[in-house]
Amino acid sequence: MSQDRRSGFAVALSRRRFIAGGACVPLAFGSSKASRAGLPAIRFGLTPVFLNNDIQLLDALKLYLEAATGHSVDLVTRRTYQEVTSLLVSGQLDAAWICGYPYIQYRDDLELVAIPAWNGKPYYQSYLIVAADRDAETVLDLRGDIHAFSDPDSNSGFLVTRTLMFEHGLDPETFFRKTLFTYGHRNVIRAVASSLAQSGSVDGYVWEVMLELEPALVSQTRVLRRSKWLGFPPIATSRKMAGTEKALALQEALVDMGSSPQGRKVLDLLRLTGFEMPQEKAFEGIAGMVARLRGVL
Amino acid sequence: MRGRFGFFRLPLIWRVPLAVSVLMVLVSAVITERVLDRLGSIQETYLQSIANSYLDGVTASISPSVLREDSWEIFDALERLRPVNTAIVPVETIVTTPSGSILAATDPLRYPSLEKMDDQHIEQFPDRQIRIESDDGLAYLERDIVYQDTTIGRIYTIFDARLLLAERRDVLSTLILTNAGLTVLLVLVGFMTVRRMIRPMQTLESHMIEAAEGKATRIGVSPQTSGNSETRRLFMAYNSLLDADEERRELSTRLAEEEKLASLGRLSSVMAHEINNPLGGLLNAVDTLKKHGADAGVRKSSLDLLQRGLQGIGEVVRAALATYRPSRQARPLSLSDFHDAKMLLSPELRSRGQALELLLECEDGFACNCPADPVRQAVINLLLNASAASPDGADLFLWALKREDSLMIEVGDRGPGFPLDSLSLLTGPAPKNLPEGKGLGLWVVRQITDEIGAGLAVEPRPGGGSIVRITLDSDAFVEINHAA
Numbered sequence: 001m002s003q004d005r006r007s008g009f010a011v012a013l014s015r016r017r018f019i020a021g022g023a024c025v026p027l028a029f030g031s032s033k034a035s036r037a038g039l040p041a042i043r044f045g046l047t048p049v050f051l052n053n054d055i056q057l058l059d060a061l062k063l064y065l066e067a068a069t070g071h072s073v074d075l076v077t078r079r080t081y082q083e084v085t086s087l088l089v090s091g092q093l094d095a096a097w098i099c100g101y102p103y104i105q106y107r108d109d110l111e112l113v114a115i116p117a118w119n120g121k122p123y124y125q126s127y128l129i130v131a132a133d134r135d136a137e138t139v140l141d142l143r144g145d146i147h148a149f150s151d152p153d154s155n156s157g158f159l160v161t162r163t164l165m166f167e168h169g170l171d172p173e174t175f176f177r178k179t180l181f182t183y184g185h186r187n188v189i190r191a192v193a194s195s196l197a198q199s200g201s202v203d204g205y206v207w208e209v210m211l212e213l214e215p216a217l218v219s220q221t222r223v224l225r226r227s228k229w230l231g232f233p234p235i236a237t238s239r240k241m242a243g244t245e246k247a248l249a250l251q252e253a254l255v256d257m258g259s260s261p262q263g264r265k266v267l268d269l270l271r272l273t274g275f276e277m278p279q280e281k282a283f284e285g286i287a288g289m290v291a292r293l294r295g296v297l
Numbered sequence: 298m299r300g301r302f303g304f305f306r307l308p309l310i311w312r313v314p315l316a317v318s319v320l321m322v323l324v325s326a327v328i329t330e331r332v333l334d335r336l337g338s339i340q341e342t343y344l345q346s347i348a349n350s351y352l353d354g355v356t357a358s359i360s361p362s363v364l365r366e367d368s369w370e371i372f373d374a375l376e377r378l379r380p381v382n383t384a385i386v387p388v389e390t391i392v393t394t395p396s397g398s399i400l401a402a403t404d405p406l407r408y409p410s411l412e413k414m415d416d417q418h419i420e421q422f423p424d425r426q427i428r429i430e431s432d433d434g435l436a437y438l439e440r441d442i443v444y445q446d447t448t449i450g451r452i453y454t455i456f457d458a459r460l461l462l463a464e465r466r467d468v469l470s471t472l473i474l475t476n477a478g479l480t481v482l483l484v485l486v487g488f489m490t491v492r493r494m495i496r497p498m499q500t501l502e503s504h505m506i507e508a509a510e511g512k513a514t515r516i517g518v519s520p521q522t523s524g525n526s527e528t529r530r531l532f533m534a535y536n537s538l539l540d541a542d543e544e545r546r547e548l549s550t551r552l553a554e555e556e557k558l559a560s561l562g563r564l565s566s567v568m569a570h571e572i573n574n575p576l577g578g579l580l581n582a583v584d585t586l587k588k589h590g591a592d593a594g595v596r597k598s599s600l601d602l603l604q605r606g607l608q609g610i611g612e613v614v615r616a617a618l619a620t621y622r623p624s625r626q627a628r629p630l631s632l633s634d635f636h637d638a639k640m641l642l643s644p645e646l647r648s649r650g651q652a653l654e655l656l657l658e659c660e661d662g663f664a665c666n667c668p669a670d671p672v673r674q675a676v677i678n679l680l681l682n683a684s685a686a687s688p689d690g691a692d693l694f695l696w697a698l699k700r701e702d703s704l705m706i707e708v709g710d711r712g713p714g715f716p717l718d719s720l721s722l723l724t725g726p727a728p729k730n731l732p733e734g735k736g737l738g739l740w741v742v743r744q745i746t747d748e749i750g751a752g753l754a755v756e757p758r759p760g761g762g763s764i765v766r767i768t769l770d771s772d773a774f775v776e777i778n779h780a781a
Contacts, residue, residue, distance in 0.1 A: 196405040
């Protein structure tokens with residue numbers, strides 16, 4: 001199914017590449033947009049969200065952003081959240097799609113650019129998943145598991161479960177037999193589905209979207225516990241880059257993504273409804289957890 | 298064993314083709330087995346190299362993760378590195394620590410991480426050498442993960458080798474069917490060919506058996522005779538052999554006859570001499586009768602002289618007639634035969650001053666079932682030989698002793714003893730060929746004794762000379778009776 005969809009998208013993509021490369025670009029995005037020629041490239045970092053291996057999505061996103069901002073866009077992907085966050089904080093990236101947890105950790109150095117909206121809201125949940133046929137009912141039933149986390153800097157893939165354990169007075173290192181970092185939410189699902197891990201902490205948005213894209217894989221798992229709604233992984237820039245032309249152009253392109261066919265294609269691939277202007281309060285939940293675990297982690 | 302003997306009881310014409318057929322089947326079986334064995338080796342080598350390539354890739358990829366005991370990275374690598382387009386596909390790969398604790402496996406449900414690898418399961422993996430289980434078509438291989446000369450983990454991989462095994466089965470069935478078909482064909486052809494080739498041998502065999510039974514017949518050889526020229530030459534050689542044997546027999550018979558005639562000739566001259574000796578006396582007696590026949594005294598003495606002279610001549614003639622008879626009548630031997638022999642030899646003996654002592658330890662009217670003629674001829678020959686071998690004035694003897702079940706005849710001479718070849722002629726293996734030159738008389742003696750089944754022995758005579766002994770036992774008597 002997903003492959004068919006991707007093939008269909010590839011055709012549309014080829015057509016868009018043609019349009020983007022031709023004289024239609026100004027017509028499509030208005031004469032106010034500057035020509036790409038002569039403008040510095042936007043270095044845009046991506047953390048492994050869920051389709052990080054999907055070259056077609058990256059191509060589509062790059063094409064859209066280049067067309068919408070007038071800048072050439074270099075998409076920079078790294079294996080871990082930490083690497084991307086470090087690049088962003090050190091100014092080696094103009095902007096990056098990071099997780100809410102590192103944003104809170106580096107809040108003083110970062111500035112929000114936009115927040116993705118899923119089902120119309122800039123919120124998502126963290127899921128605690130187990131094998132579909134497992135009898136467990138609460139997190140306490142997971143004692144002795146091999147537990148798969150996504151990334152030590154992931155909110156949904158680590159922080160939420162870590163906070164939950166803390167609230168129960170449990171230490172993951174002793175409560176679980178072993179913990180794994182798979183560096184990808186899809187990998188967490190794979191680890192639990194294959195029984196390599198008996199339970200896992202995963203991004204609820206990724207789990208839901210993958211249930212649609214890869215039902216055979218995801219249906220081997222079930223959600224044991226859903227967290228409260230938390231701020232969706234945002235697009236942020238470093239504090240010193242905030243307000244620059246590139247950051248503004250990127251913000252505008254993201255927020256306006258739903259207004260162009262190419263943008264909507266990208267949103268469709270991402271299963272998002274759009275991007276919203278930054279809202280600090282969306283991350284209060286995450287900030288609260290970080291505060292609770294201060295001194296523990 | 299019974300079967301083996303059964304096989305060996307088969308006629309040659311079946312035995313040889315069957316043996317050839319069995320050999321061909323055996324050769325075919327050995328070739329099939331060799332080819333399959335080689336194929337198996339090649340496949341195992343191929344499998345081993347593919348498996349090694351796979352494990353080389355996996356080892357290189359997961360070594361850092363094994364060092365960190367990062368189960369996810371190992372699992373992810375195993376998933377990504379799984380080949381799909383090869384003849385053998387790894388169905389299960391298990392990575393453990395050196396102590397056997399599972400780090401990750403392609404099937405974590407079956408091989409959960411952190412669990413100990415089952416020892417029984419480990420035993421299925423021979424060290425570094427691939428093992429193919431033909432029952433389920435799986436191949437097992439184990440490899441150490443070495444990092445900086447230290448074993449940091451182990452990989453156990455189970456490959457699906459069913460494709461290879463199916464290929465081997467295909468080759469096996471094709472090979473067996475082809476070989477079986479070819480073998481059957483070759484066996485049939487070989488059977489018929491060999492049978493045809495050895496048929497002349499069978500013909501030769503049957504003729505030789507017949508020849509051994511005294512019913513030798515020639516093998517019909519014509520230009521159309523089946524078989525090649527070699528067979529024809531063989532048959533012709535056999536026929537030549539028969540011809541030569543026949544000629545030899547005829548020659549022997551003729552020579553024996555000639556020898557008999559020669560003996561007779563010598564006897565005839567003796568006989569003529571014996572007749573001639575009294576002849577002058579007889580003619581004188583006849584003259585005396587003509588002139589003084591009126592005188593009763595002269596007439597009586599002349600007639601007595603005539604009677605004695607004619608009786609002497611009559612004795613000589615009778616003895617000569619008895620020695621040579623055109624048809625051998627089975628007249629039994631009697632004492633008179635020995636007297637005849639002495640009488641026939643007496644002129645020869647007298648001329649050389651030799652004396653012949655006749656010792657007959659038999660009852661008067663002695664008669665046995667022995668045919669007289671051959672014995673008589675043998676005795677005369679022995680006496681002639683004894684006389685010739687002995688010096689002038691020698692004392693010879695002829696001794697005949699009749700017992701219940703045997704008759705023994707001895708002839709003694711004063712000669713220097715039998716030379717070796719003569720001795721061999723008498724007592725050695727049956728002579729096949731006629732002696733050249735001397736010894737013909739002794740050869741005749743040997744022929745006669747062999748013919749009538751008599752024993753022949755030679756021993757030294759006390760005081761010098763030799764004794765030749767002819768022994769006729771009761772069995773010989775019976776045979777002779779039948780012959781009679």
